[in-house]
Amino acid sequence: MRGFLSILIACTLLAGCGDGERAAPAAGETAAPAPAATAAALAAELAQLYEQHFEESLELNPMRSTFLGERRYNDRFENMLSPEHRARQQASAQRWLERVQAIDPSSLEGQDRLSYDMFVRDRQRELEGFRFPGHLQPVNQFYNITSMFATLGSGMNAQPFRNVEDYDNWLKRAGHFPELVDQAIANMREGMASGIVQPRVLMEKALPQITAHVVDNVEDSIFWKPVQAMPDDIQGADRERLQAQYRALVSDTLVPGYRKLAQFIETEYMPATRETVGMAALPNGRDWYAYQVRSITTTDLTPEQIHQIGQDEVKRILAQMDAVRERVGFQGSREEFFKFTGSDPQFFFATERELLDGYEAMRGTIGPTLDRLFETKPKAPFEIRAVEAFRAASASAASYQRPSDDGSRPGVFFVNTAHLEARPKWAMTALYLHEAEPGHHYQLATQQELAELPRFRRFGGYTAYTEGWGLYAESLGEELGAYEDPYQYYGRLAAELWRAIRLVSDTGLHALGWTREQTLAFMRANSPEPEERMVAEAERFMAIPGQALAYKIGELKIRELRTRAEKALGERFDVRAFHTQVLEDGALPLDVLEAKIDRWIASQQS
CATH class of the missing domain: 1.10.8 (Helicase, Ruva Protein; domain 3)
Incomplete structure (x- = not known):
């Protein structure tokens, strides 16, 4: 059978064996249909190709491999910003697309055909993306390669620190940090020369994230935390060696790297940043944004169509919020109700611990109700943790990180406990449903556990589907009895309203020429969110154009x-x-x- 598969795939890849070269049946004969064995053989060969591609992608992106729980590459570093890496990625995508497209999919059915179509679609989208120079903007306040590095090295995330080998792996990987800094600076200088730079307001927020790692005392660094938490079974010479090497790593490699990047941004890059905030102001920016919209929404909707959908949804949801205002007997206008819910002490916790405990309590009340709506649940558990302090100032209210594939790390529902005055109690139920269960944890952990699917599907994703499911999950609170408190239902509407506002604001910024102030004015006129949240969200849209469209388009x-x-x-x-x-x-x-x-x-x- 293996020999047959080899002959079959060789014939498929050679032009002379294509359908157009087959002899026609003799007169009076009927061409025989392709036997089932042929379809099964093709599916098996494609499965091998998908697996080979995935293995190659792990080697090309070793840090992503770590987040997936793949341990083999935990010591490796890949300069993801370098032109050499981009060339390898592009060549890989082109090569695998050609290999898979050389196979005629007409006999494939079910999951086999679905996998084929998705693989081809993903590679085509990936190749189209190389037209746009996102690598020239490697730093912003929301997605920042140096912040990701700190997250990995904190000992509280995907990079494991359980034994001597783990600690040595990080020493090898982190030793390459200066290469990353130098490449980021080189790319930003290239961007400065070609007019592809970040808005100034974003870099003003990103700079403190970087300078937070420029410490005088090694033991004040987040990179020292793995040493403080070193397992007790690492003793003697190993413990002494690792402590000395980590001290040298932080003081001689990491802190100087962060200092160099911060100094470059402050002295060279900041003066070159732009006052404009939308993609339309960049070279080829309109086409770039249109690509972002197509890729993220997986639709053919134009920015203008999405803008109008958002306007319509804002009006609809505001009318429902007015009904809640009447239900609770509030005597005042919509604007006064917004102010009341955003400032009255009854709606806020006094401590970070109380906020985290509130979410833990929801696990106990919502979890047991989910059998009403779901036949199966993911096997992986999830934890509730506070967002790391160094990124809390500009992080969103919450986020989710999927579990590792090997079961060594659970899913994590990250809660931003900074600025408690911006974390109202009435927002909690919808946020829990979205990020934890039955939202992202249910969807992402379940997907990862679909062992029969090729790994590019188990670990891949489409933002409109993923975030659309999260927002849809918020609406399920009504059927689960989670919104009996009218203020929690109000919180659900406020969350949905925010996703509708995103449709208007994101397209306004990047396609319709809105300024930052125009965007904030629209938010203030239509949202109960505190000013700090509105500013952070507006600047998020500037940093990751199009991503905010996924939620409402997918949910709808x-x-x-x-x-x-x-x-x-x-x-x-x-x-x-x-x-x-x-x-x-x-x-x-x-x-x-x-x-x-x-x-x-x-x-x-x-």
């Missing part, structure tokens, strides 16, 4: 598909089965998800 599609199924199936509609259909294939482009659900509806009607 999932909700549309559920409504379609409910109407078509009537009493036969089973919400638990519907959720299985949405989750059982992992993340999908929205058009692929729609076609799949339509097929499921048809199968239920027969």
Whole structure:
């Protein structure tokens, strides 16, 4: 059989063996259909190709491998900003696209055809992205390669620090940090020369994140935390050696690297930053943003269409919030209600511990209700942790990190405990549902546990699907009884409103020429969020254009598909089965998800 597969794939890859070269059947004969064995052989060969590609991608991106729980490359460093690395990535994407497209997929069915189409789509999208010079803007306040490095080296994230080998692995990897700094500076200088620079306001927020690692005392560094938490079973000569080497690493390599980058940004880059804030102001910026929109939403919607969807959704949700205001008997205007919910002491915790405990309590009340809506749950557990202090000032209210594949690290629901005056109690239920269960933890951990799928699907994703599911999960609180408190339901509407505002603001900034102040004015007029949150969000849109569109576009599609199924199936509609259909294939482009659900509806009607 192995020899047959080799001959088959060789024939498939050679032009002379293509369908156009086959002899026509003799007169009176009928061409025989492709045997099932051929389809199975093709699927098996493709599975091997997908696995080979994934292995290559792990070697090309060893730090991503660490986040996935792959231990083999924990000591490796890849200068992801270098032109050599970009060239290798581009060549890899082109080579694997050609190898897979050389195989005729017409005989593939089910998951095999889905995997083929998604792999081809992903590589094409990846190759299109090389047209745009994102590598010339390697630092902003939201996604920052040096902050990621600090997160890894903190001992509180994906990089393991359990034994001597782990500690030595980080020493090897972190020793390359100066290369990363030098490449970031080189890229930013190239960007300065070509007019591709960050808005000044973003760099003003990023600079303190970098200078936070320029410490006088090694033991004040976040990179010293693994030494403080060194396991007791590392003793004697190993312990003394590691302590000395980590002290030297921080003082002689890491702190000087952060200092060099900070000095460059402050003295050279900052004067060259721009006052404009949208992508349209960059060379080829409109096409770049359009690509971002297509890639992130997995739709053909234009920025202008999305802008109007957002405007319509804002009006609808505000009307629902007015109904809540009337329900609680508040005597005052919408603006006064916003001010009341954003400032009254009853809506805020006094300490960070109380905020974290509040989320832990939700685990106990929401978790047991989920069987009402779901047939299966992920096996991996999740923890609730505070966002690291060094990035809390500009981090979002919460985030989720998927568990490691080997089970050594649980999923993590990160809660931003900084600025408690910006963390209202009424926002907590929706946030928990979105980030933890049944939101990102359910979706991402379940996807990762789909062992029958190729790894590029288990560990890949589409932001519109992933974030759309998270926002859809917030709405499920009504069916779970989690919004009996009208203020928690108000929090759900406030969260949904914010995602609608994102559609308007993101497209306004990058496609319609809005300024930062125009964007903030729209937010102030339509949102109960505190000023600090609005500023952070507006600047997030500037830093990662298009990403904010994913939530509402994805949620609207999932909700549309559920409504379609409910109407078509009537009493036969089973919400638990519907959720299985949405989750059982992992993340999908929205058009692929729609076609799949339509097929499921048809199968239920027969």
